[in-house]
Amino acid sequence: MLETMAKLHIIGHQSELDETLAVLHGLRSVHLIDVSDDATVPLPPLAVDEQHLQRIEDLRYLRARLGSVLALIPNLPEPDISIPEMTETNLDRMRGELNELAPRVEQLVRHIDDLTREQETLPRHVASLTKLLPLVPGLAQLHGYGTAVLLVESRHSSVLGELNVQLTEKLAGNFEIISDHVDTNTVGAVLVYPRDHSEEVASLLGREAISRVRLPRQYETMSFREAISAMKTRLADLPEEIASSQRELDVLVAAHADWAAVGSYLEQHLDQLGAIRHLGATAHTFVISGWVPERAADEIEKVVAARVGEKVIVERASVEEGEVPPVLMHNPAPARPFEFLVRLLAIPRYGSVDPTLLMGLFVPLFFGIMLGDVIYGAILLGLAVTASRYLRNRPSALRDLSRVFVLSASWAILWGVVYGEYLGDLGHRLVGIEPIWINREEALEPLLLFSLAIGAGHVTLGLLLGVWQSLKFHRRHETLERLMLLLTLGALFTLAAIAADFLPRSLVTPSFAAIVVATVVLMVLGGGMGLVMAPLEIIGLVGNVLSYLRIAALGVASVYLARVANELGAAAPLWLGILIASLFHALNLALGAFSPTVQALRLHYVEFFSKFYDEGGDEFRPFGGLDNRVAST
Numbered sequence: 001m002l003e004t005m006a007k008l009h010i011i012g013h014q015s016e017l018d019e020t021l022a023v024l025h026g027l028r029s030v031h032l033i034d035v036s037d038d039a040t041v042p043l044p045p046l047a048v049d050e051q052h053l054q055r056i057e058d059l060r061y062l063r064a065r066l067g068s069v070l071a072l073i074p075n076l077p078e079p080d081i082s083i084p085e086m087t088e089t090n091l092d093r094m095r096g097e098l099n100e101l102a103p104r105v106e107q108l109v110r111h112i113d114d115l116t117r118e119q120e121t122l123p124r125h126v127a128s129l130t131k132l133l134p135l136v137p138g139l140a141q142l143h144g145y146g147t148a149v150l151l152v153e154s155r156h157s158s159v160l161g162e163l164n165v166q167l168t169e170k171l172a173g174n175f176e177i178i179s180d181h182v183d184t185n186t187v188g189a190v191l192v193y194p195r196d197h198s199e200e201v202a203s204l205l206g207r208e209a210i211s212r213v214r215l216p217r218q219y220e221t222m223s224f225r226e227a228i229s230a231m232k233t234r235l236a237d238l239p240e241e242i243a244s245s246q247r248e249l250d251v252l253v254a255a256h257a258d259w260a261a262v263g264s265y266l267e268q269h270l271d272q273l274g275a276i277r278h279l280g281a282t283a284h285t286f287v288i289s290g291w292v293p294e295r296a297a298d299e300i301e302k303v304v305a306a307r308v309g310e311k312v313i314v315e316r317a318s319v320e321e322g323e324v325p326p327v328l329m330h331n332p333a334p335a336r337p338f339e340f341l342v343r344l345l346a347i348p349r350y351g352s353v354d355p356t357l358l359m360g361l362f363v364p365l366f367f368g369i370m371l372g373d374v375i376y377g378a379i380l381l382g383l384a385v386t387a388s389r390y391l392r393n394r395p396s397a398l399r400d401l402s403r404v405f406v407l408s409a410s411w412a413i414l415w416g417v418v419y420g421e422y423l424g425d426l427g428h429r430l431v432g433i434e435p436i437w438i439n440r441e442e443a444l445e446p447l448l449l450f451s452l453a454i455g456a457g458h459v460t461l462g463l464l465l466g467v468w469q470s471l472k473f474h475r476r477h478e479t480l481e482r483l484m485l486l487l488t489l490g491a492l493f494t495l496a497a498i499a500a501d502f503l504p505r506s507l508v509t510p511s512f513a514a515i516v517v518a519t520v521v522l523m524v525l526g527g528g529m530g531l532v533m534a535p536l537e538i539i540g541l542v543g544n545v546l547s548y549l550r551i552a553a554l555g556v557a558s559v560y561l562a563r564v565a566n567e568l569g570a571a572a573p574l575w576l577g578i579l580i581a582s583l584f585h586a587l588n589l590a591l592g593a594f595s596p597t598v599q600a601l602r603l604h605y606v607e608f609f610s611k612f613y614d615e616g617g618d619e620f621r622p623f624g625g626l627d628n629r630v631a632s633t
Contacts (some may be wrong), residue, residue: 368411426564455548
């Protein structure tokens with residue numbers, strides 16, 4: 001559902017402006033209206049002088065500087081939201097601390113990162129050199145000569161012969177290549193060459209099949225044995241060096257634990273300074289105009305009166321014709337994860353139908369009908385619950401999507417019981433489980449009819465919502481058009497029931513007459529293009545209903561792929577059969593999670609929403625950010 005909005009005017013003496021803005025920022029329930037866009041406030045905007053703009057710039061720079069430092073610090077403490085207002089003296093102190101300590105913090109963080117990377121890479125160098133050491137057991141570092149350590153896949157070992165020919169040409173034989181297999185798939189090689197020819201050698205080594213082992217700079221002049229020994233010593237010393245730097249960083253952070261809280265204060269204060277340009281003013285008073293949820297209006301009035309006092313009043317304002325409030329979705333907790341699926345399409349228009357609850361019902365239902373397997377559903381449910389718990393404190397689309405899958409997987413389990421499917425027909429093969437209602441492998445016709453019935457009901461519901469919404473917004477043309485589509489759909493249902501001998505044949509003539517009347521009215525409503533568009537609309541309506549056949553098609557495809565997995569598994573030896581069946585079932589599960597989700601959303605966005613959805617709303621953006629309590633209370 002969409003929240004009903006109220007419009008408030010908050011009027012007070014300019015001496016109380018800062019306190020009023022602080023209170024509204026903390027409430028996070030008021031969507032500010034620019035005074036120039038509010039015809040009910042015939043006042044000029046509050047003047048913003050150069051000093052005000054300069055202060056905004058100074059605070060933005062301080063926030064950016066502080067943010068760059070805080071982003072480097074791990075395990076940052078939560079900001080203390082009760083921090084008192086910062087004075088200019090305190091802000092000056094903060095600037096001084098940042099100028100003094102930020103370089104050291106940045107240096108320590110970079111140093112810790114470098115040490116950590118070194119700790120990760122040195123073991124790989126030790127392993128490579130240890131493999132290559134047997135190739136050159138007695139080789140010492142020669143003055144005027146350099147070495148290059150090379151690794152080549154065995155299948156490309158011929159490049160070493162080509163390299164030997166080219167080096168003979170370039171260096172007149174003044175080099176040595178020692179090579180051997182270091183493991184089954186790799187040939188190792190050590191190239192000794194005059195340092196004067198380093199550039200020529202480097203150009204020859206720059207080919208895809210050759211992987212050159214590049215040692216850190218401090219080990220380049222050592223022999224292999226010396227480098228390995230030095231690396232092992234370094235690896236032993238690194239943990240204490242990292243810990244020592246981390247302790248120094250922790251001491252710096254502990255001594256300035258208020259930095260995070262100051263960052264929070266700066267965000268709030270900059271919001272307040274930025275809001276001033278949206279307000280109206282006289283010489284001594286200010287006027288704040290804003291939208292609030294109707295249910296929160298009285299509470300806002302009480303809080304402002306209690307915390308600011310009698311110099312500020314809150315009054316309800318009239319909504320002028322043409323003014324459109326912002327949109328705030330307000331749905332029960334189980335349906336709330338589906339709000340982001342609605343936003344993927346567009347924000348609904350204020351006062352229109354919010355389809356969130358309907359998506360919360362039908363998307364998981366369609367998913368369950370398509371997947372319909374107890375074991376697949378149970379696996380998806382376990383994964384979705386785990387993901388939901390991991391993401392529960394992280395407001396994101398992924399968290400909402402995991403909760404959507406919790407409901408969808410639950411429906412898949414329920415429909416799996418109805419179909420009697422446990423990894424396809426494995427439950428029937430092993431313990432003789434039978435379907436409660438329908439066997440999807442055999443009863444294809446009832447399954448198709450069931451899908452068409454779902455489509456007919458879903459599309460009819462969309463048209464009914466469209467009629468109701470058109471009447472609400474006084475769109476007569478649109479109302480009549482949707483009524484004619486409903487009449488056509490009803491007539492087609494009647495003809496289908498007559499063909500199935502569910503209704504008497506005496507209704508054939510009235511049904512065809514209804515279709516003709518609806519078509520003629522649609523042609524008239526379509527104006528000059530009506531002769532073409534009316535038949536296309538009716539054909540499109542039928543196509544919308546037929547699109548729901550994909551519910552049956554995807555379900556049957558999943559059933560047969562599961563059956564193939566079981567039959568292949570049964571035809572092979574036990575261990576191999578389990579492996580083959582597991583791979584096919586894993587593929588089927590992946591497809592069963594992806595395809596039904598996409599198709600369920602498509603049926604809503606294309607077939608269902610097109611009958612009623614009215615987009616184009618302006619999202620509710622409260623001053624101070626959206627409070628979860630506002631969205632969910």
